Amino acid sequence: MSLPHAILTALLEKPSSGLELTRRFDKSIGYFWSATHQQIYRELGKLEGEGLIRALPSEQPARGQRKSYEVLPAGRAELARWTAVAQDPKPLRDTLLLRLRASAVVGTAGLEADLRRHLELHRRQLAEYQQIERRDFPPERDTPQDRLRHLVLRAGIDLETFWTQWLSHALAEFPEPSDDGRTG
Amino acid sequence: MSLPHAILTALLEKPSSGLELTRRFDKSIGYFWSATHQQIYRELGKLEGEGLIRALPSEQPARGQRKSYEVLPAGRAELARWTAVAQDPKPLRDTLLLRLRASAVVGTAGLEADLRRHLELHRRQLAEYQQIERRDFPPERDTPQDRLRHLVLRAGIDLETFWTQWLSHALAEFPEPSDDGRTG
DNA sequence: CACGTTTATGCAACTAGTTGCACAAGCGGC
DNA sequence: GCCGCTTGTGCAACTAGTTGCATAAACGTG
Numbered sequence: 029m030s031l032p033h034a035i036l037t038a039l040l041e042k043p044s045s046g047l048e049l050t051r052r053f054d055k056s057i058g059y060f061w062s063a064t065h066q067q068i069y070r071e072l073g074k075l076e077g078e079g080l081i082r083a084l085p086s087e088q089p090a091r092g093q094r095k096s097y098e099v100l101p102a103g104r105a106e107l108a109r110w111t112a113v114a115q116d117p118k119p120l121r122d123t124l125l126l127r128l129r130a131s132a133v134v135g136t137a138g139l140e141a142d143l144r145r146h147l148e149l150h151r152r153q154l155a156e157y158q159q160i161e162r163r164d165f166p167p168e169r170d171t172p173q174d175r176l177r178h179l180v181l182r183a184g185i186d187l188e189t190f191w192t193q194w195l196s197h198a199l200a201e202f203p204e205p206s207d208d209g210r211t212g
Numbered sequence: 213m214s215l216p217h218a219i220l221t222a223l224l225e226k227p228s229s230g231l232e233l234t235r236r237f238d239k240s241i242g243y244f245w246s247a248t249h250q251q252i253y254r255e256l257g258k259l260e261g262e263g264l265i266r267a268l269p270s271e272q273p274a275r276g277q278r279k280s281y282e283v284l285p286a287g288r289a290e291l292a293r294w295t296a297v298a299q300d301p302k303p304l305r306d307t308l309l310l311r312l313r314a315s316a317v318v319g320t321a322g323l324e325a326d327l328r329r330h331l332e333l334h335r336r337q338l339a340e341y342q343q344i345e346r347r348d349f350p351p352e353r354d355t356p357q358d359r360l361r362h363l364v365l366r367a368g369i370d371l372e373t374f375w376t377q378w379l380s381h382a383l384a385e386f387p388e389p390s391d392d393g394r395t396g
Numbered sequence: 397c398a399c400g401t402t403t404a405t406g407c408a409a410c411t412a413g414t415t416g417c418a419c420a421a422g423c424g425g426c
Numbered sequence: 427g428c429c430g431c432t433t434g435t436g437c438a439a440c441t442a443g444t445t446g447c448a449t450a451a452a453c454g455t456g
Contacts, residue, residue, distance in 0.1 A: 029442070030307050037314040047404055060309040067443070069406055095405090104318060111311045112322025117330055118307070119246040120371065123214050125364050126245050127295045130221040132360040134288060138296025146301055176316040179382050180309050187304065190374050198363050213412070231434055251413065253436055279435090 031071050034061040036080065036099055036107040043084060043098040046072055059157075059184055072097060080106055128198070140202055147195040154188035157181060215255050218245040220264065220283055220291040227268060227282040230256055243341075243368055256281060264290055312382070324386055331379040338372035341365060 038049055038057050049072075050065040052058075063071075075081045080103030084096040099107075124146060131139050165178045222233055222241050233256075234249040236242075247255075259265045264287030268280040283291075308330060315323050349362045 030310055031442080033314060034310055037310070037317060040317045045404080046406090050404095057310075057313065058303070060304050060306050060313075062303040062305065064444070065404085066406075066445085069404095073406085107314055108318040108321070111314045111318055114326045114329060115307055115311075117333060118305075119242070120244045120368070121246065121302075122244050122367075123299055124301065125367055126214055126218055126221070126241075127299075128360055129241065129244075129364050130217060130291055130295045132357040133221060133224045134292040134295055136360070137292070142296075142298045145298060149301060173316040175385060176312055176320070179385070180313050182381070183306075183309055183378050184304070186374055186378055190370055194367050194370055197366070201359060201363070215412080229434080230436090234434095248414070249434085250415085250436075253434095257436085 030061060031063055031067060032075055032080075033107055033110050034063065035068065035071055035075065036103050039081060039097055039099045040104065040107070043096050045096045048096075060180065075103065136202070140199065143195055143199055143202070147192060147199065150188050150191040150195065154185065154192060157185045157188060161185065214245060215247055215251060216259055216264075217291055217294050218247065219252065219255055219259065220287050223265060223281055223283045224288065224291070227280050229280045232280075244364065259287065320386070324383065327379055327383055327386070331376060331383065334372050334375040334379065338369065338376060341369045341372060345369065 034053075034057055035049065038044065038052055042052075044052065046065065046069045049068050050063075053061075053063050053068065072081070076083065076097070079100060081097045081099050084098055124143075127139060127142075161178075161181055165174065165181070218237075218241055219233065222228065222236055226236075228236065230249065230253050233252050234247075237245075237247050237252065256265070260267065260281070263284060265281045265283050268282055308327075311323060311326075345362075345365055349358065349365070
């Protein structure tokens with residue numbers, strides 16, 4: 029439902045080929061809307077068919093036969109429309125919480141190790157976000173665009189902070205190995 | 213991938229019919245793994261076919277022709293297995309953040325109202341969780357099971373707290389109406 | 397110059413979740 | 427006793443996202 033709009037946003041920021049988009053998704057927009065290259069190519073085809081983007085005619089030859097796309101006015105209009113439409117927040121779906129809940133009835137065996145692993149992953153992600161913040165949002169730059177993008181990054185930072193804290197807390201009060209929380 | 217395990221957990225906590233499960237999903241497990249009644253019925257059929265649950269033979273007659281299910285040993289084993297298996301956290305996917313990012317290029321028109329609406333929704337959800345916490349987790353009850361379930365609820369509470377704070381912050385530094393953050 | 401590797405594009409099939417609808421039985425009232 | 431409402435169960439079709447694979451050009455190296 030949102031992938032086409034994620035792609036439109038990325039292409040407005042900078043016209044790109046499928047592969048460039050894939051790379052930029054891996055390290056920017058993909059932080060809050062991930063996509064594989066297969067999804068991206070498929071969607072680029074659709075968007076072109078709908079007249080929302082077009083292939084840049086200029087640079088054709090180079091290696092492979094890469095095509096770069098740019099957003100057409102209709103595409104920009106569609107993105108603006110979609111941005112303004114009210115949408116309900118989608119309900120939380122988290123397997124780790126589900127597993128914790130399940131462990132209250134079937135025992136916590138094996139779970140603690142994975143909690144530690146998640147904690148480490150979230151710490152890493154947090155560090156990565158903080159590095160991006162230092163690099164891309166120094167105090168002096170402060171256009172409205174910067175402020176909006178910084179807000180998005182702050183959400184990522186604060187979410188990872190939440191997870192690291194919650195996981196630390198969870199591990200701290202985890203049942204002893206001998207007491208696995210099993211009911212029957 | 214996880215719906216069957218959510219159902220197994222719910223059925224272990226208490227054998228139920230499809231409708232009862234649906235209701236309990238709406239106000240408990242569904243907070244972190246939502247499901248519609250259609251999904252639940254379909255999955256109950258599958259689980260029964262796989263021999264992980266069975267219909268309780270006893271109470272057949274009543275209204276409609278409701279069937280209650282209970283978990284078989286194979287089902288409990290499968291849940292325990294799944295709980296212990298390492299799983300990667302699934303990447304964040306959030307349309308609101310995407311829209312905010314898009315608004316940096318196409319303008320923030322219409323977005324602020326929806327941010328306010330989301331703030332209100334998250335405040336409500338937070339209040340609901342806090343009420344559940346007061347009701348279900350008074351200080352004196354403290355079995356390992358309680359502590360695990362309380363941890364899950366705490367995650368919900370802290371997440372909603374994060375969103376209300378972040379949304380408040382976002383609204384506070386939102387561009388003035390005359391300045392909509394548009395680039396070109 | 398042949399052979400494996402990287403770059404780049406893309407199709408097809410599968411899985412999970414959502415939406416829309418169907419149907420049957422009891423319930424409540426006029 | 428019929429009519430509309432609610433309860434309870436369920437199928438079918440659709441949508442979004444994932445996984446696995448196919449293809450082809452250029453590159454680099456022995």
